Amino acid sequence: MVSENYLKKVNLSADVYSVCIQHALTTEKQEIMGLLIGEVNEEERVSNISACVILHRSDKQPDRVEISPEQLCTASMHADQLTKKLCKPMRVLGWYHSHPHITVWPSHVDIRTQAMYQTMDPMFVGLIFSVFQSDTNNSKNQIQVTCFQAHDKGSDFERKEIDLSIIPSPFQKYNLEEIAKFSKILSQEEVECGDSKVNDIHDELCTLHNDAFKTLTLVHIVSKVTRPLCESLEERKQIIYLLTKELEHIKLELGGD
Numbered sequence: 001m002v003s004e005n006y007l008k009k010v011n012l013s014a015d016v017y018s019v020c021i022q023h024a025l026t027t028e029k030q031e032i033m034g035l036l037i038g039e040v041n042e043e044e045r046v047s048n049i050s051a052c053v054i055l056h057r058s059d060k061q062p063d064r065v066e067i068s069p070e071q072l073c074t075a076s077m078h079a080d081q082l083t084k085k086l087c088k089p090m091r092v093l094g095w096y097h098s099h100p101h102i103t104v105w106p107s108h109v110d111i112r113t114q115a116m117y118q119t120m121d122p123m124f125v126g127l128i129f130s131v132f133q134s135d136t137n138n139s140k141n142q143i144q145v146t147c148f149q150a151h152d153k154g155s156d157f158e159r160k161e162i163d164l165s166i167i168p169s170p171f172q173k174y175n176l177e178e179i180a181k182f183s184k185i186l187s188q189e190e191v192e193c194g195d196s197k198v199n200d201i202h203d204e205l206c207t208l209h210n211d212a213f214k215t216l217t218l219v220h221i222v223s224k225v226t227r228p229l230c231e232s233l234e235e236r237k238q239i240i241y242l243l244t245k246e247l248e249h250i251k252l253e254l255g256g257d
C-alpha cells in the first residue's frame with residue numbers, strides 16, 4: 001500500500017538538472033537512468049535534490065530501466081559520504097530516466113516501479129526527461145521534464161504530478177565528477193554488450209567484423225560525447241577565469257585587500 005503522504009514540492013539544483021539533461025542526451029537509442037540524492041524536509045514535505053549518481057545499464061533493451069539492489073546500495077553509500085563531507089543528512093530521494101523520442105509522461109511500468117519505491121520511502125520521487133523530441137513548427141529539438149509520484153487508486157496506480165523548481169547553483173565538484181563518468185560508463189556498456197555477443201563465435205571473419213564494429217561505436221562515443229563535453233568544460237573554465245580576473249580588477253579599484 002502506497003502512503004498518501006505525498007511530496008508537495010521538489011527543489012532541484014541547477015547543476016544536477018544539467019547532469020541529468022547531458023546524461024539523457026548521450027544516447028537517443030536507449031533510456032538512461034540515475035539516482036537522485038539530497039535532503040528532505042519531512043514536515044513541509046519538500047525534497048531538496050543536490051546530487052546524483054549516474055547508473056550503468058546492464059540491460060540495454062529499449063524502454064526498460066531497472067535499478068538493481070547493488071546500484072541502490074552504491075548510491076546510498078555515496079549519500080553517506082556526502083553527509084560526512086557536507087555535514088547535512090543526505091540520502092537517496094528518487095530516480096530519473098530518459099524518454100528519447102517519446103512523450104515525457106511515465107508509462108504504466110514507470111508508475112508501478114515508482115509505487116514500489118514509495119512503499120519503501122513515501123518521499124521517493126521520479127523525474128523523466130524527454131529528449132530528441134522534435135517540434136513540428138520549427139523542427140528544433142525539445143527537452144521536457146516531469147516530476148511525479150504514484151497515486152494509489154485501489155485497483156491500480158496513477159501518476160501524480162509534483163511541483164518542480166530548478167534552483168540556481170554553481171557546479172559542485174561531486175556533480176562534475178558524475179559528468180566525467182559518462183564516457184567511461186558508455187564505453188563499458190558497449191564492451192560488455194559486444195563481449196556477451198561474441199563469446200560463442202569462433203569464425204575469424206565474424207570476430208574481425210565485431211571488433212571493427214566495437215571500435216566504431218567507441219569512436220562514436222569519443223566524438224559525440226567525450227569531445228563536446230571536454231570542449232564545453234574548457235569554455236566554462238575560460239569564462240570562470242575571465243570572471244575571476246574581472247572581480248579581482250573591481251576589488252583593486254575599490255581598494256580592497
Ligand SMILES: [Zn+2]
Nearest residue numbers: 097106107110
Ligand atoms: Zn519511462
